[in-house]
Amino acid sequence: MSASNLPYMRTNPKIIFFTDFDGTITLQDSNDFLTDNLGYGQEKRRQGNLDVLENKVSFRDAFRDMLDSVKVPFNECIEQLKKNMQLDPYFIEFYHWSKENNVPIVVLSSGMTPVISALFETLLGHKPDDHLVIVANDVESRDGKDINTEGGWQIKYHDDSHFGHDKSLEIKPYAALPDNVRPTLLYAGDGVSDLSAASETDLLFAKKGRDLVTYCERQGTPFAVFESWSSILATTKDILSGKVTIKKVAQEGLETVHKEGN
Numbered sequence: 001m002s003a004s005n006l007p008y009m010r011t012n013p014k015i016i017f018f019t020d021f022d023g024t025i026t027l028q029d030s031n032d033f034l035t036d037n038l039g040y041g042q043e044k045r046r047q048g049n050l051d052v053l054e055n056k057v058s059f060r061d062a063f064r065d066m067l068d069s070v071k072v073p074f075n076e077c078i079e080q081l082k083k084n085m086q087l088d089p090y091f092i093e094f095y096h097w098s099k100e101n102n103v104p105i106v107v108l109s110s111g112m113t114p115v116i117s118a119l120f121e122t123l124l125g126h127k128p129d130d131h132l133v134i135v136a137n138d139v140e141s142r143d144g145k146d147i148n149t150e151g152g153w154q155i156k157y158h159d160d161s162h163f164g165h166d167k168s169l170e171i172k173p174y175a176a177l178p179d180n181v182r183p184t185l186l187y188a189g190d191g192v193s194d195l196s197a198a199s200e201t202d203l204l205f206a207k208k209g210r211d212l213v214t215y216c217e218r219q220g221t222p223f224a225v226f227e228s229w230s231s232i233l234a235t236t237k238d239i240l241s242g243k244v245t246i247k248k249v250a251q252e253g254l255e256t257v258h259k260e261g262n
Contacts, residue, residue, distance in 0.1 A: 020189035039069035058162035090229035224253035
């Protein structure tokens with residue numbers, strides 16, 4: 001596919017920033033919150049996450065299982081999340097900077113689009129501008145019920161992959177562009193749902209202390225650790241200005257983790 005046919009190339013950006021939503025842009029994971037508080041609880045959810053990391057079960061099956069345990073009507077779930085979710089305090093600064101500097105933000109989420117849209121509108125104070133795009137799973141009726149009734153909703157997966165939403169599919173056409181037009185592709189994430197995207201981008205920002213760091217260390221995937229969007233913003237600014245190279249950032253990220261691990 002040519003660059004002119006790819007939606008995020010419309011403004012000829014030098015960088016496209018792909019990112020996870022839950023636990024990356026937000027401080028908490030909305031799906032974990034629903035499961036822990038309205039579903040079968042933290043212990044069982046955490047075991048499911050570990051089983052995915054150890055390849056005992058697919059992410060798709062584990063994720064559906066945990067959301068199926070939430071029987072509260074969908075609209076009530078959204079209201080609960082609006083009251084309890086918070087954005088990373090530095091994300092709004094990144095959001096505005098990216099608009100001013102022609103850096104499209106593509107939110108690739110294993111969550112559900114109606115939830116993410118509602119949370120952005122609440123937490124940003126307005127609907128996101130068109131430089132931010134959401135690509136996620138959806139919600140659908142269970143057994144013909146109204147989704148806003150008890151046990152009436154279920155997740156509708158984006159694709160047939162064992163991730164439910166293979167985030168790499170959205171990135172691959174951009175990664176395949178010729179070098180003379182291909183922008184730098186960055187990604188930020190924190191968990192097992194980000195595994196498919198990790199190898200498709202030029203640099204992965206992995207949240208400190210989360211499952212994605214563990215995975216990257218095991219696989220030898222280059223990454224930079226972040227604790228907040230403050231460091232992501234600073235690094236992205238430096239990459240855009242040419243002050244640092246991707247290779248240097250990844251090398252420093254690996255050294256940081258090794259130092260802290262010793």
